[in-house]
Amino acid sequence: MKDAALDNLIIDDQKAGIFRVNRRAFVENEYLDRELARVFGKCWIYAGHESEISQAGDFRSRRVAGRPLILVRGDDGVVRVLFNTCTHRGSLVCRQPRGNARSFQCPYHAWTFNCRGDLIGVPGESSYSDAFDRAELALGRPARMDSYRGFIFVSFDRAAPGLSDYLAGAKEYLDLVCDQSETGMKISEGAQAYSIRANWKLLVENSIDGYHGLPTHQRYFTFLTDSGVDLRGGLDSPHQKALDLGNGHAVIEYLSPFGRPIARWVPSFGELAKARIEEKQRRLEERFGAERAFRIAQTGRNLLIFPNLIINDIMAITVRTFFPISPDYMEVNAWNLGPAEEDLEDSGLRLDNFLTFLGPGGFATPDDVEMLEACQRGFANREVQWSDISRGMLRQHPSISDELQIRTFWRRWHELLTAPQLRRARKAA
Numbered sequence: 001m002k003d004a005a006l007d008n009l010i011i012d013d014q015k016a017g018i019f020r021v022n023r024r025a026f027v028e029n030e031y032l033d034r035e036l037a038r039v040f041g042k043c044w045i046y047a048g049h050e051s052e053i054s055q056a057g058d059f060r061s062r063r064v065a066g067r068p069l070i071l072v073r074g075d076d077g078v079v080r081v082l083f084n085t086c087t088h089r090g091s092l093v094c095r096q097p098r099g100n101a102r103s104f105q106c107p108y109h110a111w112t113f114n115c116r117g118d119l120i121g122v123p124g125e126s127s128y129s130d131a132f133d134r135a136e137l138a139l140g141r142p143a144r145m146d147s148y149r150g151f152i153f154v155s156f157d158r159a160a161p162g163l164s165d166y167l168a169g170a171k172e173y174l175d176l177v178c179d180q181s182e183t184g185m186k187i188s189e190g191a192q193a194y195s196i197r198a199n200w201k202l203l204v205e206n207s208i209d210g211y212h213g214l215p216t217h218q219r220y221f222t223f224l225t226d227s228g229v230d231l232r233g234g235l236d237s238p239h240q241k242a243l244d245l246g247n248g249h250a251v252i253e254y255l256s257p258f259g260r261p262i263a264r265w266v267p268s269f270g271e272l273a274k275a276r277i278e279e280k281q282r283r284l285e286e287r288f289g290a291e292r293a294f295r296i297a298q299t300g301r302n303l304l305i306f307p308n309l310i311i312n313d314i315m316a317i318t319v320r321t322f323f324p325i326s327p328d329y330m331e332v333n334a335w336n337l338g339p340a341e342e343d344l345e346d347s348g349l350r351l352d353n354f355l356t357f358l359g360p361g362g363f364a365t366p367d368d369v370e371m372l373e374a375c376q377r378g379f380a381n382r383e384v385q386w387s388d389i390s391r392g393m394l395r396q397h398p399s400i401s402d403e404l405q406i407r408t409f410w411r412r413w414h415e416l417l418t419a420p421q422l423r424r425a426r427k428a429a
């Protein structure tokens with residue numbers, strides 16, 4: 001990419017309060033190539049949750065940043081992330097999405113790897129010379145792997161900062177999610193997998209956009225009001241805030257207008273649930289004090305962990321990642337997260353919330369998908385060059401109805417795409 005193509009990508013006029021993104025960023029292949037190298041190839045990228053592989057031998061295979069990976073818990077209890085490609089001649093060694101295995105046998109010529117990734121079986125091994133070394137033919141691994149409170153991340157950049165430093169202010173918000181459980185959070189079986197004919201960054205914007213709800217999801221809000229939920233006040237309360245959490249991460253937090261299985265009762269949960277949910281609030285107060293318990297239970301948050309992990313802790317908790325396949329097409333995966341100890345009734349409420357609002361069969365996701373695809377179609381008018389993301393830019397305390405959180409993403413994205421030190425490093429190499 002010529003450096004000139006990197007000029008004029010963003011207008012960030014902090015004096016005038018104008019922020020714009022050039023729509024080339026959503027449509028042109030050259031930016032995608034650069035994103036793959038500088039964003040997905042450098043940052044810490046969410047790969048999965050430890051609860052998905054809780055027993056020795058449990059595995060999940062999935063594509064992360066275009067790479068087929070296996071997340072597996074070894075016979076030693078250690079979680080590893082392995083490249084799902086045979087070190088012989090390349091085949092995927094695991095073609096199942098999930099399961100429990102003692103080993104992975106490549107379907108092509110039957111090389112076999114154990115759950116630690118070691119090569120343990122080579123048919124016809126006597127045909128190889130003495131230089132043939134099983135040890136160097138173990139399954140490969142991403143340069144870095146680490147986890148924070150059960151969330152497993154990988155980085156393909158050996159020089160990436162530590163995960164804890166990378167997560168910066170986002171850790172506090174992950175804590176607010178994870179502290180909802182006394183025994184650990186758990187991803188439910190099953191996933192929502194869908195695709196959108198739109199640029200992946202449009203879903204970043206949408207997932208932390210605090211003011212599209214009323215126009216875009218009108219039907220859902222009518223449904224909630226009809227079922228007795230009081231939507232007034234939540235989004236404008238003093239508890240609401242929008243924050244830049246560092247390294248491109250951002251959050252909006254607000255008094256929840258929705259019912260939350262932990263621990264905000266609404267009439268649609270039914271009278272029977274009331275005492276149970278109030279008891280949870282009491283337990284939270286015991287563990288964390290009234291103020292933090294209130295925040296955990298009564299406020300919701302939409303958290304972006306740069307570049308593509310969304311944790312929306314709203315009426316349920318969705319963990320969502322998505323990857324670009326082409327500039328105008330992305331694949332999305334989303335999972336339901338909840339306290340491992342939650343009883344069947346409350347996890348039933350949670351799953352009902354998860355499916356009612358979120359996901360391809362919910363009230364919200366189809367609306368959002370439609371809007372994102374409509375934006376992408378609109379971008380065909382190449383004469384109209386800029387998208388405007390200026391809302392609330394000169395406010396001292398931006399609200400969740402402003403766009404600070406979206407600008408936070410774009411500023412980091414722009415920084416990574418244009419960083420001169422990367423260009424210098426490449427020249428020196």
Ligand code: FES
Pocket residue numbers: 086087088089090091106107108109110111
């Ligand atoms: S490619 Fe895996 S054994 Fe040949």
Ligand SMILES: [Fe+2]
Pocket residue numbers: 206212213216217364368
């Ligand atoms: Fe939405």
